[in-house]
Amino acid sequence: MAYDANNIFARMVRGEIPCIKVYEDADTLAFMDIMPQSEGHTLVIPKVAGETLFDTPPASMLAAMRTTQRVARAVQRAFEAPGIIITQFNGPVSGQTVFHMHFHIIPAYVAGTLRPHARERVDSATLEAQAVRIRAALLER
Ligand code: 5GP
Numbered sequence: 001m002a003y004d005a006n007n008i009f010a011r012m013v014r015g016e017i018p019c020i021k022v023y024e025d026a027d028t029l030a031f032m033d034i035m036p037q038s039e040g041h042t043l044v045i046p047k048v049a050g051e052t053l054f055d056t057p058p059a060s061m062l063a064a065m066r067t068t069q070r071v072a073r074a075v076q077r078a079f080e081a082p083g084i085i086i087t088q089f090n091g092p093v094s095g096q097t098v099f100h101m102h103f104h105i106i107p108a109y110v111a112g113t114l115r116p117h118a119r120e121r122v123d124s125a126t127l128e129a130q131a132v133r134i135r136a137a138l139l140e141r
Contacts, residue, residue, distance in 0.1 A: 021131070029044070036106075042071055072086065
């Protein structure tokens with residue numbers, strides 16, 4: 001499948017549609033998932049075009065992983081999550097639904113209680129309140 005430059009995440013990178021950002025640098029963007037599997041579920045994307053792990057340049061994968069580590073640490077701190085799950089899907093059969101490479105940062109609180117993947121929408125006020133906590137934790141050292 002050819003990369004669709006109008007996928008929802010590419011449009012967020014270009015600022016054409018809103019997202020609740022927690023972190024941004026020259027190469028990556030991190031924002032709240034609108035159908036979170038748990039409180040604090042955050043997504044990290046590289047800014048370059050690439051559908052999956054396989055067609056995203058290695059330097060961009062590295063930048064995205066660096067941001068994932070940094071933001072995951074903040075998410076863990078902000079929500080005092082005892083566990084953090086990092087996932088990354090490649091292709092529809094794997095469960096990928098948005099075709100721009102991304103990492104999921106999913107806090108785990110109690111084993112076996114994650115909500116289903118990409119199903120239940122959470123309102124933006126709730127997500128913004130969670131983003132405030134993550135942004136604050138990112139400023140801590
Ligand atoms: P995938 O299924 O591709 O691994 O993950 C895509 C993720 O993007 C899902 O967890 C889904 O909830 C999230 N998502 C889908 N549409 C939007 C959107 O418009 N905004 C945000 N912030 N997240 C989205």
